[in-house]
Amino acid sequence: MERRRDKPVVGLDIGSTKICTLITSDKDGELQPVGFAKVGSKGLRMGAIVDLKETIKAIQQSVAEAELMAGVEIDDVFVGLGGPHIRSFNSEGAIPLATPSREITREDIRHVIENARAVALAPDREILHIIAQEFVVDDQPGIDDPLDMVGTRLKVNVHIVTSAVTAAQNVVTAVHRSGLEVADTVLEPIAAAEAVISDDERELGCVLVDIGGATTSLAIYHHGAVRHSGVLPVGSDHLTNDIAVGLHTRIPEAERLKREFGCVKAAMAGDGVTFEFSGAGARRPQETSQRVLSEILQPRAEEIIHFVRDEIRNAGYERQCGAGVVLTGGGALQTGIPELAEDLLRLPVRLGGSARFDERYDEPGFATVVGLVAYGDRRRKSDAFHEQSGSAIKRMIGRLRSAVF
Ligand SMILES: Nc1ncnc2c1ncn2[C@@H]1O[C@H](COP(=O)(O)OP(=O)(O)OP(=O)(O)O)[C@@H](O)[C@H]1O
Ligand SMILES: [Mg+2]
Incomplete structure (x- = not known):
């Protein structure tokens, strides 16, 4: 049987102006691009699918071109999800341990995460991501992994991203009807950040702003984790x-x-x-x-920039984005955008291309698709590692810290 790690990791970015497919393969532990295609997008309005047939045709064309270049057939893809239907908020979960204190077990961690997941959602919404920001043991905050620590109470702070059930389902249906499986769905600015933001920037605080065709989306990072994310209905x-x-x-x-x-x-x-x-x-x-x-x-x-400013302000991160703003998306290439953003946001601004592969993929407009494979690769590697070591809960935390579980 083919080992999971040897399967190509594929990103599929269904944008409102273009559909990108990036096929990568693992060469000696390093991800290499082997197939790429960018075709004009059809059937989307405002980042949401309005014509399923047209979207499927465009996905199939994009995938077929990338497969031809790679000389392989693919069967599952990491897909970006966006659109103004996306909402996000921060929440927490907490569980008592014991008095006096005791060691925290895997079961406790699973339990506290389940507790954080138990938020009331409208019936037309579903959770896309639950991202752990930090664990708190008794009064000690800022803990990445509380396993085996001693305490009387365990808390987790999380960032929750939700999407409209129908919009997300339409994307999954389009991918299925194109003959592919969905390995995972990832919020587009979170994928883009995966490609272009360094660990230092994440720690110090920064904002990823993706200016696409129909939408502008953003993700705010601080102390290594996502603090806010959103999608605005205006683009280039x-x-x-x-x-x-x-x-x-x-x-x-x-x-x-x-x-x-x-x-x-x-x-x-x-x-x-x-x-x-x-x-x-x-x-x-x-x-x-x-x-x-x-x-x-x-x-x-x-x-567009005022929208971004208001999002940063309302999230309370105006003074906590020391590493500044990283611009991605085709709209970031517009002359004067970085300068205008610097003036209005009063933060340093840089263009975000990804240095992960060669310069062909180093365009701000490809950040999402490059990020999707980077995310998928990390996800597969951690799954494979934890399957070997049999540590399901470690896997859960790994996914949590970085993105999803
Ligand atoms: N060199 C350029 N100068 C100005 N604008 C550009 C340039 N290149 C691309 N754009 C604009 O970028 C937009 C497309 O960006 P991108 O490819 O990131 O969008 P998308 O991912 O398809 O859309 P969305 O993310 O909103 O679904 C278009 O409006 C296009 O006109
Ligand atoms: Mg896009």
Whole structure:
């Protein structure tokens, strides 16, 4: 029988503008990309599937191209999940141990996690992740693994991510009908963070902001764990739309102008830079300047960044993000975005490509798919290790600290 570790680890990022498949294989313990495809996404609106048939077709095309390149057939994938239906909150679980104190067992840890999981959810919501932030034994906080420690009371602080049952189910159904199994579903900004954020940044405090086509999603890290996550219903396609409306041009032309001449910070725009474009219905090419384009783009870019600022503020992490902001997603490539974000957030901002593989995968727009395989690889390795050592509960904590169980 094929060992689980030898199976290719595959990430599938079903974005609102593109569907990426990344197939990796394990070479001497190191993950190597062997197949990759990016195809235009169809059937999604606002990060949610609205046309199952079209989405399945696009997934199949993306997977087939990556399989052809890799020369292997895949059967299960780690899938990203996003969309404004995502909600997150922090919670806790606690159990009494004994008076006087006693050693904490695996069963206690399982029990306290189950306790944290017992939150009241509306019937149309389900838990996507429960991520342990820390354990507390009696009054001692900040414990990663409380096994064998002595106490009278055990507590765990967790970050819980929930999704709409139907939206998550549609993604799983689309993957199944494409002929694949779902190894796991992962919140997209958590996957992206896996690819581009260092342990030091996680410890010191930072924000991963993924500016996609239809959505902007974020995850806040502090003391090594996720503290807040969210998905906002505005993305870089809104900038394209604003150009189409503002300059009376069609969407593909607006998209070209955005990428070639767009700068979201008017003060950075070249005063004398002018260019031609085809206006909708106009017979002759029109002319405008980069400054005019910036005046269209800046308010929308500010709206996106203000959303992010409010999320950070409302989560209470304004002063705890010393390592700053890491931008991913295709929208992060927009000229002026890092500068505008620095101005408005008053935090250092950098672009997040992943140095995990070679430069072909080092694009902010590929962070989610690279993160999905990084997550999947770690997950498989820890499963294999703990299966060997027979320690189910260690596995549970391992998954918890990093992401899921
Ligand atoms: N060089 C560029 N300059 C400006 N914008 C860009 C550039 N490259 C890509 N974009 C924009 O990035 C967006 C797509 O980003 P990305 O591929 O991360 O989205 P997605 O994952 O498909 O969407 P979502 O995460 O919202 O589901 C598009 O709006 C596109 O116009
Ligand atoms: Mg995306």
